[in-house]
Amino acid sequence: MIIDRNSPVPQYFQLQTWLIEQIEQGVFKTNDKIPTEEELAEITGLARATIRQAVQNLVNMGYLERKRRLGTFVINNEAKSETRTIVGLLVPDIRSGYAPELARGVEDEAAKNKHSLILCDTDDLYVKTEFHVNRLLENSVAGVILMPPAATDEQNQKIVTRFLNNNIPVVLVDRIIPGIEIDYVTTNNFEGGYEITEYLIKKGHRKIGIVLSTLFSTERDRLEGYKKALTDHGIPIDPDIIIADSGPFIQNRYFKYARTLLKKRNDLSAIFAGHDRIALIFYSLAKEMGVSIPGDISIVGYDDLHFTTIPLTTMHQPIYEMGQESMKLIMSRINGEDKGPRDIVLKSHIVERESVDSLV
Amino acid sequence: MIIDRNSPVPQYFQLQTWLIEQIEQGVFKTNDKIPTEEELAEITGLARATIRQAVQNLVNMGYLERKRRLGTFVINNEAKSETRTIVGLLVPDIRSGYAPELARGVEDEAAKNKHSLILCDTDDLYVKTEFHVNRLLENSVAGVILMPPAATDEQNQKIVTRFLNNNIPVVLVDRIIPGIEIDYVTTNNFEGGYEITEYLIKKGHRKIGIVLSTLFSTERDRLEGYKKALTDHGIPIDPDIIIADSGPFIQNRYFKYARTLLKKRNDLSAIFAGHDRIALIFYSLAKEMGVSIPGDISIVGYDDLHFTTIPLTTMHQPIYEMGQESMKLIMSRINGEDKGPRDIVLKSHIVERESVDSLV
DNA sequence: ATAGATTAATTGTATATACAATTATACAAT
DNA sequence: ATTGTATAATTGTATATACAATTAATCTAT
Secondary structure, three states, X not given: OOOOOXXXXXXXXXXXXXXXXXXXXXXXXXXXXXXXXXXXXXXXXXXXHHHHHHHHHHHHOOOEEEEOOOEEEEOOHHHHOOOOOEEEXXXXXXXXXXXXXXXXXXXXXXXXXXXXXXXXXXXXXXXXXXXXXXXXXHOOOOEXXXXXXXXXXXXXXXXXXXXXXXXXXXXXXXXXXXXXXXXXEEEOHHHHHHHHHHXXXXXXXXXXXXEEXXXXXXXXXXXXXXXXXXXXXXXXXXXXXXXXEOOOOOHHHXXXXXXXXXXXXXXXXXXXXXXXXXXXXXXXXXXXHOOOOOOOOEXXXXXXXXXXXXOOEEEEOOHHHHHHHHHHHHHXXXXXXXXXXXXXXXXXXXXXXXXXXXXX | OOOOOXXXXXXXXXXXXXXXXHHHOOOOOOOOEEOOHHHHHXXXXXXXXXXXXXXXXXXXXXXXXXXXXXXXXXXXXXXXXXOOOEXXXXXXXXXXXXXXXXXXXXXXXXXXXXXXXXXXXXXXXXXXXXXXXXXXXXXXXXXXXXXXXXXXXXXXXXHHHHHHHOOXXXXXXXXXXXXXXXXXXXXXXXXXXXXXXXXXXXXXXXXXXXEEEOOOHXXXXXXXXXXXXXXHOOOOOOHHHEEEEOOOOOHHHHHHHHHHHHHOOOOOOEEXXXXXXXXXXXXXXXXXXXXXXXXXXEEEEEEOOOOOOOOOEEEEOOHHHHHHHXXXXXXXXXXXXXXXXXXXXXXOEEEOOOOOOOOX
16 A cells, blocks of 8 residues: 555655655656546545645656656656766965865866866865865865865864755865874875985985975875984984964965075975975075075985976976866765765875085 | 826836836835825725736836835845856866966956856866756856867867857857857967967077877967977977877877877977976976986976976966956956957067976 | 548636644643 | 643545536547
8 A cells, every 4th residue: 555544644745655666666757647647546546636746846846857748757867866076176376386286186086077166276275175165165165175275273163064064075185183083185195205205315415404394284284294314323413493374375485495405404304395396486485585496405205296307306286187086085975975084195206306426 | 197007008007117216206205205006096996906916017127115114115125136147167077277267367356346257167078068058048147258179170169059049158268169159368379389489490490390289279389389480490399299189189199199208309309388287398308317307408388387396397377367357357357348359469568487498 | 641620638717615833822730 | 830621613535516617539421
């Protein structure tokens, strides 16, 4: 029996549910005619008005289509299940660092799956990020790929939570937010920091300066890798040549740091720039100060931005792949394929160019 | 009398129409309670079931909200008229040239107005562009900012027409499509080409090579400006030192062109690179060939990408502003503010650095 | 063959009626 | 003060009935 007259759930609703079931199980297929209202009344024992109520709802919901004199028909339910296919990407600034490369990776992977990408620039500011969060929620995106801004962990957690509360999955890229269980895609920054430091050590460098920010998990990890590598090779850690900024990347400030370290160049043989844009500052300043790289001092970077004019030895990060992977991950979440947080850690590798002198 | 019982239009529909009128004219305001079904039955003389049919439709349409025991209420109709606020941006590749700067200008202006931006990379290919067009149409964007791909004029016209047929306004940026009346935002490429050529001439250069592609309106205009400047200064145009590619920007090909021109450096004193990425190739190759810039040969570019390591004298294009202006333009079109095509031509200006030697 | 009229099936519109469920409010009991 | 109970207003669910409108299919006349 289709209808349970003793159930507290309304009979029109029972019929509605039953009809949807039939449609989704393929009993009534696309373009099939379902029984007429009269027939349904007979089958179910309900009045025609009740039948109509149920059918009308399904018409409103896009399952059925009525045709006068012909009957009621099942609508193509493929077309109907038009899933939201827009994903948000939040980066600090599409113009700088590896954001363009990342965005391209994300976009290509999105395109492969007929998804679209809403681009948001946060300028690494919490307020701007919040602003974009509102708009992404308004546009009911299917998922969000977030490079967390330079905000407190609590603020970043709040951002993520707002999406999750709306059943919108979030994937973090590159930077991690401590204290929250969430998917992320990043690279092995600790090992990377270790490797490139070890590379310098093997080239005979023992006095290696480093400049970076501890605001982001990525650079913190690189710093730890750097320290571990020194310790493992019996080199004491010298706080005087570790410059750890605590804020976001501000050019002027880093120019000052670079100047400080370049002035100490007699005590130093190499510098580990926390990322390529810092290395670039060293190059600019070195030129200005008449310091030769790698003649007077060696430099390594991290990222491998596509600098065509300076031969920087650096740690190549698979940024494009990071974009792709985060899109893949968010799509699997959107489709509800996987449960539990999943972390993807991609591997970086050193790209040797001519910014490091060998002392051995 | 609200209901005309002799009208062929159904009475529930008459009631519906009347209710909508009352709401939109402000007789029933947001959060107002409308008469109960019983009262409406009395007022109209219709049966309660008929009243319900009308009211139910308005509930489905988002005008009204029923609350048991309390009555039926008018929903905030501001919130209801949720306008689409997503705009599509089609660029060849978000990673290269000035696309990031442009995207940022567009995005900032969009954000100001609570609009969002869908980013599409076309790789300058018609098929890819078409693919994105489909997705933008599916997502029913409110407008499109298009940098036309390297396709035929007919193909580009087709792309634009598809949007226009769907009442989606289009603004072209930078590149123009001949043969179609459409809004565009660009810079004064002809004058720019003229100016920077004249700049070289005034520095004493008379043998000035040029490399660019004639595929795009921008570079064609620059070439015309170059020719006009030479002619105006009584310098003959030498086809041997004009390299006009007809396709999109392909690095290898331009390396070849650059090599050709650099080999002729005894006959040339300066080169006008059609855009900065071409200039960059000259720098790379010059280094490889041991040619000094500007010692052996002077170079100017066009765009003013943010090269921090090479001191290129170039024509600064207000890319960011172009992005802003195109967003403003598309928004005014979305709001139906202006009729007839409108063209915005921004001015570029020379940025002097150290890639040009003065011969006078 | 074609145009026009008829038929019948089906959904569309409309009414009258009855009882159920929900819940703001008032009132009562603890 | 809190909890429980009753009341009444209103929407929610359900039925029986009737006629209207639409239109595919059939029949009829030319």
